[in-house]
Amino acid sequence: MLILVTGATGKVGRRFITGLLDEPKFSNARIRALCHNRMIEESDRIEVAKGSIADSAVVAAAMEGVTHVLHLATCKETPDDVMDVTVKGLFWLLEAFRLSPTARQFILIGGDAGIGHFFYRHDGPVTEKTPHRAYPGCYALSKVLEEVMLEQFAIQYGINSCCLRAPWIMEKDDFKFTLSFGDDVFGGPDWKSLVPPADAARYARDGTVPLLRDADGRPLKRNFVHVDDLVSAVLAAIDNPRAVGQLFNIAMDRPVDYGEVAAYLARTRGLGSVDISSEYHSNWMDNSKAKFLLDWRPVYDLEKLIDSAWEYQRSGEEPRIVWYPG
Known part of the structure; x- marks a missing residue:
């Protein structure tokens, strides 16, 4: 198993790599991290491919021998980059994946921005059948385009795909x-x-x-998920026959x-x-489908989310850095 991870240096990418390498059932798995602006340390089970996913040649080289893709790379409110990275980048990845003789599963991390989260009123729980509704800005639009493109590639070419839709992802403090x-x-x-x-x-x-x-x-009421719970959902989806062609909401049990x-x-x-006061709307992401099909459960509830954030102690070598605007 050789897993290509885009966005490997972000909070989800780093935690996923640690989680995968620590999981006994993936003891034979190797990671190839596609890195652009930041790098990750290589090891006997981690190798690095350098370049931008907007470059088809870079993507084709990074896909050599890959069996699985975990696509995390994205842009926030950066209009100059969002179409190249989010739309073109995903297109090149999917093209290389469908043509690959070794590729077995493509996992995308989506986002609740694609269904408008608290910008629009929802009359009931937000499920996987809730229509896409991007709020103003390029980021939400890009999340809609990602999910739709993945869905269409599965229809067009029968690829084994899965989308895990996450709300705001938390870690540490x-x-x-x-x-x-x-x-x-x-x-x-x-x-x-x-x-x-x-x-x-x-x-x-x-x-x-x-x-x-x-x-x-x-x-x-606003939806969140802790990075540990999201990573556990990714690990549950890998090579899971019940994940084929599925979209899952991955969120806390209660907003x-x-x-x-x-x-x-x-x-x-x-x-x-x-x-x-605000003009935002409360909403509730229903995670029942992931529980039923993936046998997944989030560990973090409200109290654990708060306590872990307030109790986290940063060392002097770990300043808070926000890698993206928005």
Whole structure:
């Protein structure tokens, strides 16, 4: 088994490589990491291919002898790159995969941006049958195009494909910084821009967290997944006959409720909260299909997500780095 991993230096790629190499049933598996801007350390089971997935020759060379592909490489709100990397790159990968005599399975990590997550109202749980609806911006559009392209290649050429659709992926202390009123906020909303500057500075100093409310005035529910749970789903999908041609929602059992977050942090850490109104909509990704077909279960619930983020201690050699905008 030789697995080509794109986006291997990101949070999911690194954790997947560690998880795969540690899993006894994949003891004979090797990794080929396709790296562009950043590199990964090689070993007896890890080799590196260098170049951009937007280059068909690079992709063709990287696919030599590959049995499985885990496609993680993506762009955020970077219009200059998104079509080359996300659309053209995936096209070249799929073309090389379908023509390969060794290729057996193609796994794509999709995203809830493709169904609009909290930008649009959903009348019920978000399932794998929920229609694509990209919110404004190039990133959400790219996630729709990825899923549709993979689906069409399976229809056109009968390739063995699987898409694992993930919401916002957390690791280490990420979740703590999603709630920061400071310049160190991870992702969006940018809380400090929603309150007066003096209040933002005080909230950041005191560790106050936002209690985001949805368009109906209730605490907003938003989907997350921890990287460990996503990786366990990938490992469950590899060579699984029940994953052939399937799309799975891979998310926590319950979405994060900002009211429950505020209450838990007040009870366990004495932190205050402040209401933030919004026009966003609560939503709930249903992960039942993955549980049923992959026999997969997420380990992280709300309390574990919060506790692990607040208890994580970074060393001086591990500064927080956000590798992409948005």
